[in-house]
Amino acid sequence: MAVTSPPKLDAHKLRADFPIFEQQIHGKPLAYLDSAVSTHKPRQVLEKLKDFYETSYANVHRGVYTLSERSTAEYEGARQKLARFVNAPSDREIVFVRGATEGLNLVAYAWGLVNLGPGDVVVVTELEHHSNFVPWQYIAGRTGATLKMIELDDNGELDLSALDSIAGEGRVKVVANNLVSNALGTINPIEKLSAWAHDQGAIMVVDGAQAAPHKAVDVQALGCDFFAFSAHKMCGPTSVGALWGRLELLESMEPFNLGGHMIRKVTFEETTWGEVPAKYEAGTQPIAEAVGFGAAVDYINEVGLESIERHEHELAVYALDRLAEVPDIKLYGPPADRRAGIVSFNLGDIHPHDVAQVLDLEGVAIRAGHHCCQPLMQKLGVAATNRASFYLYTLPEEIDRLVDGLNKARKVFA
Ligand SMILES: Cc1ncc(COP(=O)(O)O)c(C=O)c1O
Numbered sequence: 001m002a003v004t005s006p007p008k009l010d011a012h013k014l015r016a017d018f019p020i021f022e023q024q025i026h027g028k029p030l031a032y033l034d035s036a037v038s039t040h041k042p043r044q045v046l047e048k049l050k051d052f053y054e055t056s057y058a059n060v061h062r063g064v065y066t067l068s069e070r071s072t073a074e075y076e077g078a079r080q081k082l083a084r085f086v087n088a089p090s091d092r093e094i095v096f097v098r099g100a101t102e103g104l105n106l107v108a109y110a111w112g113l114v115n116l117g118p119g120d121v122v123v124v125t126e127l128e129h130h131s132n133f134v135p136w137q138y139i140a141g142r143t144g145a146t147l148k149m150i151e152l153d154d155n156g157e158l159d160l161s162a163l164d165s166i167a168g169e170g171r172v173k174v175v176a177n178n179l180v181s182n183a184l185g186t187i188n189p190i191e192k193l194s195a196w197a198h199d200q201g202a203i204m205v206v207d208g209a210q211a212a213p214h215k216a217v218d219v220q221a222l223g224c225d226f227f228a229f230s231a232h233k234m235c236g237p238t239s240v241g242a243l244w245g246r247l248e249l250l251e252s253m254e255p256f257n258l259g260g261h262m263i264r265k266v267t268f269e270e271t272t273w274g275e276v277p278a279k280y281e282a283g284t285q286p287i288a289e290a291v292g293f294g295a296a297v298d299y300i301n302e303v304g305l306e307s308i309e310r311h312e313h314e315l316a317v318y319a320l321d322r323l324a325e326v327p328d329i330k331l332y333g334p335p336a337d338r339r340a341g342i343v344s345f346n347l348g349d350i351h352p353h354d355v356a357q358v359l360d361l362e363g364v365a366i367r368a369g370h371h372c373c374q375p376l377m378q379k380l381g382v383a384a385t386n387r388a389s390f391y392l393y394t395l396p397e398e399i400d401r402l403v404d405g406l407n408k409a410r411k412v413f414a
Contacts, residue, residue: 006306014303015393017042028363031398036182036210036342036389037367038232041296045235048295052288060287061261061278075287078294079277082242085297086208086227087218093250095243095280096290100209101131103228103243104176106256106280107205108135112174114254118144121170123202125150125158126379127181127188130372132207136176146170150177152379156184156333163196172200179211179222183373183387184333185316185342187211194223203249209233213391214312214340216305219244231289236296240289243280250276257282300392308392312341315390319343319399326406332385341390344371347406350413352384358409364401 015021020040021030032040052074058067060075076091083091097103112135116122122140124133126149140147148166153159158177166172175197179190190206197204204224211217213234219227226249230241255262255273260283264272273279300308317336320343323329328348333339347355352368359366367387370377377383388402 006304006310009303009307009311009392011311011393011395014042015395017044017299018393019043019046021393025363025365026361031362031364031395031401033364033366033388033390033394033398033402035213035391035394036233036387038238039213039235039391040393041237042235042299044299045237045292045295049237049288049292052291057288059284071287074291074294075285078290078297081294081297083244085217085301086212086229086242086244087220088244089220090247092276093244093247095245095250095277096285097228097241097243097280098239098286099230099232099241100207100228101230101241103226103241104132104205104207105135106243107226107228107245108139110253110256110280111203111249112136112139112145113143116140116143116145116173119170120145120173121148121166122146122174122176123148123150123166123172123197124176125178125188126152126376127156127158127184127186128176128178128373128375129182129207129209130374131209132176132178132205133375136174145173149375152376155335155338156181156186157338158186158188160189160192160196167200172197172202174205175200175202176205176207178207178209179217180214180340180342181333181373182210182342183371183376183385184344185339185389186334187338187340190222190224194225198223210340210342213300213308214305215309225249231293231296234296235299237286237289237292240286240293242293247276250280255279255282259283303392311392312390312394313337315394315396315399316341316343318396319388319390319402322399322403323406326403326410328410329406332380341394342387343389344385344387346382346385347409348413350409352386354413355386355406355409358412359402359405362401362405362408364398364405366402 194204208229212229356368
């Protein structure tokens with residue numbers, strides 16, 4: 001069967017959807033190469049938020065009046081869009097949370113505190129963002145479970161050869177890993193890890209914050225049990241995200257936050273919980289933000305995830321080639337065919353903040369720091385790196401401007 005590549009997206013054309021690019025920074029066009037930290041928002045999402053507030057806003061699941069019903073329908077409609085977006089078997093498996101961090105904490109607290117104890121092993125990787133590392137380290141500490149790390153090889157990829165020895169350390173109960181690393185761009189073998197986790201009788205928790213915006217996600221094909229992601233990294237508003245979880249697990253777990261609409265019945269003596277997903281949605285939700293998240297999913301679907309993935313892959317190939325021309329540069333992470341549109345590097349011994357400041361004067365925005373991955377920085381033997389990350393609106397000429405800016409930084413700090 002002939003393999004056809006997805007249609008090429010037109011990033012120049014898509015940029016017209018993003019009002020942020022109408023401004024200049026230090027007199028230069030904005031080259032925003034920091035989409036891994038957060039993406040910009042297209043007019044379609046901004047207009048949806050405005051329209052929702054102006055015509056349909058009310059609290060959800062509370063009133064019997066028309067506006068509340070309209071608002072509830074929009075909020076639940078967004079849940080349906082998200083369920084389809086990750087191929088969830090049921091809409092009820094999508095829980096609205098504040099972001100990937102809260103989704104991962106929900107699992108660590110609600111599942112971990114009850115199910116972990118001495119003799120149990122929680123497996124994370126050296127590549128985790130703090131949001132999928134610290135909760136597990138903390139809950140393992142509180143329950144007496146042992147925290148084990150899957151190490152990285154020199155390419156910044158997981159060394160799975162140690163899995164058997166990890167299994168020998170105790171009862172493996174949780175495996176937690178990102179599908180795409182925010183620091184190195186590594187694409188991780190979640191299907192393999194899910195199968196291994198289930199062989200051990202463990203649950204597989206996936207941090208999808210850097211994957212969902214950039215590639216088609218099918219939670220059933222990944223074989224995982226939980227998958228967390230954030231709207232603000234995929235053209236949507238801040239303060240909302242989604243946790244997908246298997247229904248039977250969500251039904252069997254205790255709630256994480258208490259109060260508001262998550263109850264079935266409250267008496268002076270006791271409280272019983274509402275149905276999933278309401279059981280996990282305590283208090284007034286980020287209602288308009290969830291609706292905006294739905295609009296972001298519509299936007300991304302319209303552009304096409306396969307086209308986005310292809311575009312970012314081409315940018316990663318180009319960036320790795322061009323950056324390799326810069327003297328004294330050290331690039332981190334795997335080859336382009338096994339990484340997303342994220343490139344981390346250091347420029348000689350120039351501090352990453354100094355590099356980023358020179359680039360800012362050129363209108364080029366990149367991240368400098370530990371990327372919320374301090375254990376990984378420890379592994380790499382550095383305090384910080386520079387990181388350029390791409391999205392559907394990134395242009396190849398912005399990578400040229402990055403390279404020019406790096407050459408300028410070398411001269412400034414020579
Ligand atoms: C891989 C990864 N996981 C989790 C997070 C946390 O996402 P949020 O801050 O939206 O909760 C991020 C954000 O940078 C991330 O890159």
